[in-house]
Amino acid sequence: MTATPPRPRTRDRWTSSAVAAGTEAGDRAGTARSGGTLALALLPLHLFPLLTTVLPAAFTGGGTRRWFGGRGENVRAEAQAAKDAAAAAFYELDSAQRDLRISIETIAAVDSSPAARKAAGDFEAFGRRIDEVSHQYITAVDAHDLDRDDLEASAAARARTELTQAKDALGTTKRDLDRFTQDLAPLLDKAETQLARLAPAVERARQTLLAATTALDAVRTAGLKADDLAGRLAALAPELTKLNQGAGQHGVPDTLHRADRVVRDAEAVRAEAERLPERARDIDRRLVSLRTRAQALTTRSEQVQPILSELRRRFTAACWQDLQRVPEQAAQSVRQAETKLTEAQRARDDQRWPDATALLSTVRALLNSTDEAVSAAGDRLHRLNAVAKDPQAEIERTRFAVRDAQRLAMADRQKPDPRHARPLDDSVARLDRAVAALDGRHPDYWHFLTETEAVRTTVARVVAQIREERGQGA
Template structure:
């Protein structure tokens, strides 16, 4: 290729001109690199700020201020690229075009410098606000790390279980679920904000705790199984003894109260006999599985027997407890209603100190329910069980209303 500088008499002057052009291009490129770096760094931080602190982003000038600067920077970069397209590589230009390149390079420098300086001023104004991003990212990282640590603890418990010689599919499956959840959380971590992260992190921790509990508690149950089997036999005998008065209590319910007050217990005696028989029959298979070292089978059998015993205990006491409660209500039903009226009055006094809606409507509904409940006492054979259960629901409704109201007031105070 022939040289663009053929004339020896002009070579010296041309070399000086080329040197000036190279220096001007270097200054232009330096400003471009500065703007490009600022645009990427600050732009990324502003994007994180908008994602992690959306409420603040809507109320400060951080995002709109950067949007204007970003547009200016993009325009300056496009102008820079246009200059290079027209005048570079300058080493290959005809000597007569080098001067024009120098002029174009030098004119491009101030525009880029002004953008960089504008970004510096922007950072002076909003740097502290953007600094919140780092604190939020740190809190988010700690939250995600805590979730992952919960899986680590579950894995440690599982390894300890395995080293002790226990093999329990239920614990294996629970740990696998926790690991899958933790892996999915790690995959989306970069896209999560502090509000978005709480729910999946809590899911990981819940699954990890379930796995850790199983790996800890199931072996503990197996270690004490030799003592639990005779204990279960004793409990079965105790329930059988208590069941001897069950017919007496059911008879009292039938004599003293309307059918609606005890019809849900009518088959309790039959179910109790079934549960006790099932529990007794389950003891021998449980002993065999334990003796054979079948951990999973022994735990499953233990769960079935304990479930039968637990349900039998509930059944055997249900008629007695129902009879005692109904007799108490029958002796003084007005005392039951008066306690409900007092709870409603107390709640109404509390609500007067705050906004009436929607709390007033909920309280009125409970008051109307109490009036309806009072009508249950009319007639020769009141349904005392319905009276009692509906009054208990009124108390639960009042408690829920008060809790919601106080939470709302606390939230308003924080805002």
């Protein structure tokens, strides 16, 4: 509660007084009963008639407590019971408020959402209401001393009424507080979950940083510098300092995010450090392999010139003029690749691993393009030789593709779809023109090959379209 009144001390005084008073009254009654019995036993027989007038007055207490016994005693007992019930309700409400304050503080430490702020405001409102009903209870207790010997029955009845009202107000507030506590359960569960994650998350961040540091030390011992990894690891030092300062200074959500970020970044450093020796070995292997490949391409590019000479001698200019600059381009590409290889070797020696990797990728791209150009010259001569020897094989291959597409277009139909029939008809006409162009003294076989390949490409596109449309219709 916001202010704890001096009720425990007051209640203890009243309780002890009531116990003492009850004990004293019981002792007196017992003494009276035992003493009376003993006196009766010792009196002579001739005095018994006198006792019939004395004993009733003696057992009434001689008038010293006017309301002892009967209804008055019941009212006092009821008032005392009401007082005890009110005290129990007061302590139950006090305990519930204390427990709820811990829950509210837990939520506030983790959650800054509007719902969490509203919960804190509602709790403050409950605090004011609890202060009011607590004041009502304390006022009722202080107004009535139920241990007084001369307590009137009417005063005891008033005390019972006021204490009962105080108990009811305390109980109603307690029930409302319990409902409020139940409504807070989702917020509290979320906050407790985050708090439960806090210590393990911070410890995991520390351990991951330690593992990254250990891995970095190991590669340095092996003679690898790993300066970039060391820089990335050093950048995490301020984050570790904030983690060590704790959630009390930086908040639970920020601390959890910081711990996750440290784990992620430190784990990346550790993994790269552990892979670094293998990365160095892989770069060494790639340097050797690409250097060997560059030398082989130099030899192969020297064979392009004789291939071009044969193409010029046997076929028309259209069949080979696009290959004229292949030898020169191949030689230039190989020289560039060798220069990049030298730079990659220097980067590897300086342990600039990203630079070495990037340079090796450039070398691979240069050699791939050179390989394709050199291979194109030999492949051109091979295809031209084949079609010059037997053009009919290329013609039948293309006609078969067109007929197969036409059968598919007519399947389950009386008339083909114009979207399919038109490109197929155009393909037939294009193939016929390509075949007709072969007649003559110096046919352009390369034009023929490019035309038949274009026809097959168009036909394949129509087939794919038909199958897609029929698949959707199914």
